[in-house]
Amino acid sequence: MNPEDLRPFLRGATQTLHTETDALYSRFEVGEGDGYARLLLAHLLAARQYLPLVSEFCLNVLEAPLPDYVSALEGDLADAQVSPHASRLGCDQALPAGKAAAAGFAYAVLGSRIGIASLMKLYRRTLPADHPAQHSRFLGDRAGLAAWSAFLAWSGDRAFDEDEREEAHRGAVAAFALFTEAADAAAQAKIAVPAGAAA
Numbered sequence: 001m002n003p004e005d006l007r008p009f010l011r012g013a014t015q016t017l018h019t020e021t022d023a024l025y026s027r028f029e030v031g032e033g034d035g036y037a038r039l040l041l042a043h044l045l046a047a048r049q050y051l052p053l054v055s056e057f058c059l060n061v062l063e064a065p066l067p068d069y070v071s072a073l074e075g076d077l078a079d080a081q082v083s084p085h086a087s088r089l090g091c092d093q094a095l096p097a098g099k100a101a102a103a104g105f106a107y108a109v110l111g112s113r114i115g116i117a118s119l120m121k122l123y124r125r126t127l128p129a130d131h132p133a134q135h136s137r138f139l140g141d142r143a144g145l146a147a148w149s150a151f152l153a154w155s156g157d158r159a160f161d162e163d164e165r166e167e168a169h170r171g172a173v174a175a176f177a178l179f180t181e182a183a184d185a186a187a188q189a190k191i192a193v194p195a196g197a198a199a
Helices: 006-013 015-026 035-062 069-079 084-088 099-126 143-156 162-188
Strands: none
Touching (some): 015 162
């Protein structure tokens, strides 16, 4: 590994956090009860925090515009007939400052689109055709994958010194902390889903 290459460094430095975060989100059983609604809510709470920072990074640094995931998730929740009061919850995770920190933060957020794309393939094979996840704006988005590819090209074309890599690591840690906080809030939220609405 090139010691100045950012992606392999962050992948190794955040592997445990990645595994722990995946485990948190895997408890939301999309095909059962309110699992789909809670998955969407977790992503909405996170997106409300990360979208301004990551959108700016994608547009100004990567030149790869990111969709409005907040609007997409709010639409998905409406389609799933979720009581709107649940989406008024919030997260208080502080966002990182500095370009390298923003890069690390974006690494975690954009990298999550790989897992989401894999889940969407699974859902399309295993869920009923009328399940709202089949038509999810957020889960079905592909522009985030394009932004991830742009991130790989951008980071692979630059050398990052030790201080920048450590700053990027702090940014990635902040992103995983946000995902964790959002998942915990969604798991504990009072959600009213009409019988059969997301089943």
